[in-house]
Amino acid sequence: MPIHNRFFLRPKREHEASPEGLASAGPLLQVQVEVPAAFAAYLAKKNQPVPTPGVGWALIDTGATRTCVDNNLLNQLGMQATGTVTTGTAAGPTSQLLYPAKLSFPGARLEIDFGSVIGVNLSGQSIAGQDVVVLLGRDVLSRCILVYNGPGGLFTLAL
Amino acid sequence: MTLEKEAAYFATHKDEWLQSYEGLFVLVKDEELVGAYANEEEAYRSGLERFGNAPFLIKRVTKEDEETAHFPALVLGLLNAHS
Numbered sequence: 001m002p003i004h005n006r007f008f009l010r011p012k013r014e015h016e017a018s019p020e021g022l023a024s025a026g027p028l029l030q031v032q033v034e035v036p037a038a039f040a041a042y043l044a045k046k047n048q049p050v051p052t053p054g055v056g057w058a059l060i061d062t063g064a065t066r067t068c069v070d071n072n073l074l075n076q077l078g079m080q081a082t083g084t085v086t087t088g089t090a091a092g093p094t095s096q097l098l099y100p101a102k103l104s105f106p107g108a109r110l111e112i113d114f115g116s117v118i119g120v121n122l123s124g125q126s127i128a129g130q131d132v133v134v135l136l137g138r139d140v141l142s143r144c145i146l147v148y149n150g151p152g153g154l155f156t157l158a159l
Numbered sequence: 160m161t162l163e164k165e166a167a168y169f170a171t172h173k174d175e176w177l178q179s180y181e182g183l184f185v186l187v188k189d190e191e192l193v194g195a196y197a198n199e200e201e202a203y204r205s206g207l208e209r210f211g212n213a214p215f216l217i218k219r220v221t222k223e224d225e226e227t228a229h230f231p232a233l234v235l236g237l238l239n240a241h242s
Binding site: 042 | 160161162163166198199200203204206207208212213214215216217218225226227228229230231232233234235238
């Protein structure tokens with residue numbers, strides 16, 4: 001079972017946990033957004049290069065029902081939509097496009113090939129100066145154990 | 160919007176397809192039902208083979224109501240918020 005632990009430590013006092021560091025940044029993981037295996041195989045068959053994965057941070061978002069990926073990144077990978085989904089917004093329901101995608105979490109030695117993720121505009125979204133390119137939603141968390149230890153300045157994600 | 164035509168075609172034919180394809184993933188391009196598959200990946204591979212890297216609709220045929228997805232932190236603009 002891949003287990004990812006992330007500890008937040010106080011600058012210059014690295015033996016001390018930093019609850020405020022975790023509170024400020026949130027539960028972030030390094031993520032690579034890649035084309036799904038089926039698309040990679042299609043490109044290989046056509047002798048076309050597989051696009052370089054996009055990198056950034058994934059924020060574990062317990063408020064999100066499904067995983068969302070920055071649509072600029074999906075466009076860079078050459079992904080085309082394979083579905084639509086109704087989403088709830090403050091202005092009422094709207095429609096968003098779905099894309100297949102593969103997410104790799106190098107720190108957690110974990111890869112997930114998604115049948116579909118929601119393409120959303122995450123440009124300019126950052127937490128504590130770090131760009132967020134993925135919101136990891138409850139579709140993934142439904143298969144995980146997530147421990148958020150605020151006072152200890154750490155979180156654990158196990159799949 | 161991309162896939163608008165396909166989504167409308169699915170909605171029109173959903174009740175009919177429930178008779179034969181309930182639980183399967185259908186692949187729809189324009190106003191054509193291309194096939195029904197056991198899983199999304201199989202449907203996606205079939206779509207790539209048939210249409211190349213182009214938009215096409217893959218959707219599970221189910222009696223359940225259409226899903227509404229929520230991600231309030233993003234839609235309410237809270238990701239950049241700091242106390």
